[in-house]
Amino acid sequence: MNPIVTAVLVLFAIALVCGLMLVIASKFMSVPVDEKFAKIRGCLPGANCGGCGYPGCDGYANALADGSEEKTNKCTAGGNAVAQKLAEACGTAFEESVKNVAFVHCRGNCDVTQKKEIYQGTQTCKAVRLLFGGDGSCQYGCLGYGDCAAVCPEQAIRLINGVAKVNPAACIACGQCVNTCPQKIISLIPEAAAVKIACSSKDKGVPAKKKCTSACIGCGLCQRKCPNGAVTVENNLAVFNYELCTGCGACQAACPQKCIL
Numbered sequence: 060m061n062p063i064v065t066a067v068l069v070l071f072a073i074a075l076v077c078g079l080m081l082v083i084a085s086k087f088m089s090v091p092v093d094e095k096f097a098k099i100r101g102c103l104p105g106a107n108c109g110g111c112g113y114p115g116c117d118g119y120a121n122a123l124a125d126g127s128e129e130k131t132n133k134c135t136a137g138g139n140a141v142a143q144k145l146a147e148a149c150g151t152a153f154e155e156s157v158k159n160v161a162f163v164h165c166r167g168n169c170d171v172t173q174k175k176e177i178y179q180g181t182q183t184c185k186a187v188r189l190l191f192g193g194d195g196s197c198q199y200g201c202l203g204y205g206d207c208a209a210v211c212p213e214q215a216i217r218l219i220n221g222v223a224k225v226n227p228a229a230c231i232a233c234g235q236c237v238n239t240c241p242q243k244i245i246s247l248i249p250e251a252a253a254v255k256i257a258c259s260s261k262d263k264g265v266p267a268k269k270k271c272t273s274a275c276i277g278c279g280l281c282q283r284k285c286p287n288g289a290v291t292v293e294n295n296l297a298v299f300n301y302e303l304c305t306g307c308g309a310c311q312a313a314c315p316q317k318c319i320l
Contacts, residue, residue, distance in 0.1 A: 093124055095124045095148075096120055096121060096124040098148045099120045099123050099124050099145060099148045099149065100116065100117065100120040102137075102141060102144035102145050102148050103116040103119065103120060103134060103137065103141065103145075104116070104134070104136050104137045104141060106136040106137075106212075106231065106233070108135070108136050108212060108231055108233030108234075108235070109233055109234060109235065110133075110134070110135030110136060110231060110232050110233040110234055111133040111134055111135065112133065119133065119134070123145065123148075123149055130154060131145035131146045131149055131151055131153075131154060132145075132146075132154040132155065132156040132157070133156075134156070135156075135158070135159065135231055135232035135233065136231045136233070137156075138156050138158060139155060139156045141156075142154065142155070142156040157249060158232070158249070158250040158251075159232040159247040159248060159249055159250060160225065160227040160230040160232055160247065160248065160249075160250045161215070161216075161225045161230050161232065161234075161236050161237060161245055161246070161247055162225060162245065162246060162247075162248050162255055163201060163207075163222065163223045163224065163225060163244060163245050163257075164244045164245070164246065164255075164256055164257060164258060164259045165199075165200045165201040165222055165223075165242075165244050165257060165258060165259055166222060166257040166258070166273055166318065166320075167195065167197055167200040167201060167221075167222060167258075167271045167273060167274070168219070168220040168221050168222045169220050169221045170220065171271055171272045171273040172195060172196055172197055172200065172270060172271040172272070172273075173195075173196050174194050174195055174196065175191075175194060175195065175196045176191050176194040177194075178190070178191060178194040182204050183204050183205075183206050184202040184203075184204040184205070184206040184207075184240065184241050184242070185206055185241050186204075187202055187204060188202060188241045188242070193242070196270040196271070197260055197262075197267075197270040197271045197274065199242065199244065199259045199260045199261060199262075200222075200242070200244070200259065200260070200271065201221070201222045201223050201242065201244060202241070202242060203218055203221040203222060203223070205218050205223065206239050206240065206241070207223050207236035207239055207240050207245060208223060208236075209239075210235045210236060210239045211235065211236055212231070212233060212235065213229045213230065213231055213233075214229065215227075215229035215230040215231075216236060223236075223245075225245075227250060232247050234247060242259070244259040248301065249301050252299075252301055252304070253304060253305075253306025253308070254299060254304060254306065254308070254310060254311055254319055254320065255299075255319070255320045256275065256296070256297045256298070256299060256318060256319055256320075257273075257318050257319070257320050258271075258273070258274050258275040258296065258297075258316075258318045259296065260274045260275055260295070260296065261294040261295050261296055262274070262295060263276070263277060263295050264276035264277060264278065264295070267295070268316075273316060273317070273318055274316065274318065275295070275296050275297055275314075275316060275318050276295070276315075276316055277292050277294075277295030277296060277297075278292075278315065279292045280313040280314065280315065281297050281309075281310035281311075281313050281314055281319060282297070282310075283313075284309045284310060284312070284313040285307075285309055285310050286307065286309060287303045287304065287305055287307075288300075288303055289301070289303035289304040289305075289310075290304075290310050297310070297314075297318075297319065
């Protein structure tokens with residue numbers, strides 16, 4: 060027999076045997092697919108951003124499918140549209156999704172503060188914090204090297220005059236910037252929040268103001284003027300309870316440093 064024909068027949072036989080083995084394996088070794096999981100997973104956008112608190116969409120879908128009491132409105136990327144689909148897939152009542160956005164609690168830009176050291180190493184916030192504890196005069200402020208912008212999947216963060224700024228319209232509240240920031244000055248707050256504290260300094264009044272002319276000085280005027288008890292001063296810094304805040308603006312009007320936005 061022609062050697063070429065022999066080789067072709069041998070390869071055909073091998074392919075046939077391998078094909079049969081795959082068919083048998085797929086039949087006897089297949090993992091049954093949970094139809095409920097598949098239905099729920101199909102409702103999710105596939106962003107795998109982690110905004111729901113799970114590593115990805117599969118993790119969130121598994122939590123919903125296993126019969127636990129997990130909420131169906133935790134997909135930050137999908138918002139109310141996805142929450143509605145998930146509620147229908149899980150057979151539960153629709154709960155409105157509260158949209159959060161990332162906010163950088165600092166406005167210590169180049170106009171109101173200064174550097175304490177000249178840094179020439181790796182241009183990341185993590186690196187400069189390890190070397191100097193931060194090169195800015197305020198140890199609590201934004202370092203301005205853009206680690207948060209680098210991990211943002213939606214490019215919603217830009218560095219403006221030395222401080223990171225978030226574009227709320229582009230933010231999907233995935234929380235990656237929150238976890239990445241070595242200063243821990245980024246948090247997720249309700250998009251509808253009427254007021255925000257643009258400072259993270261825990262220094263007392265005079266030292267804080269020397270380091271940054273826009274710093275919160277912990278004077279407590281905002282706390283005393285708030286009619287709803289939504290503002291408290293903790294560690295020389297104003298803290299907001301958004302469940303109590305009505306957006307009256309009394310705290311903003313009272314702040315002598317204008318660090319409440």
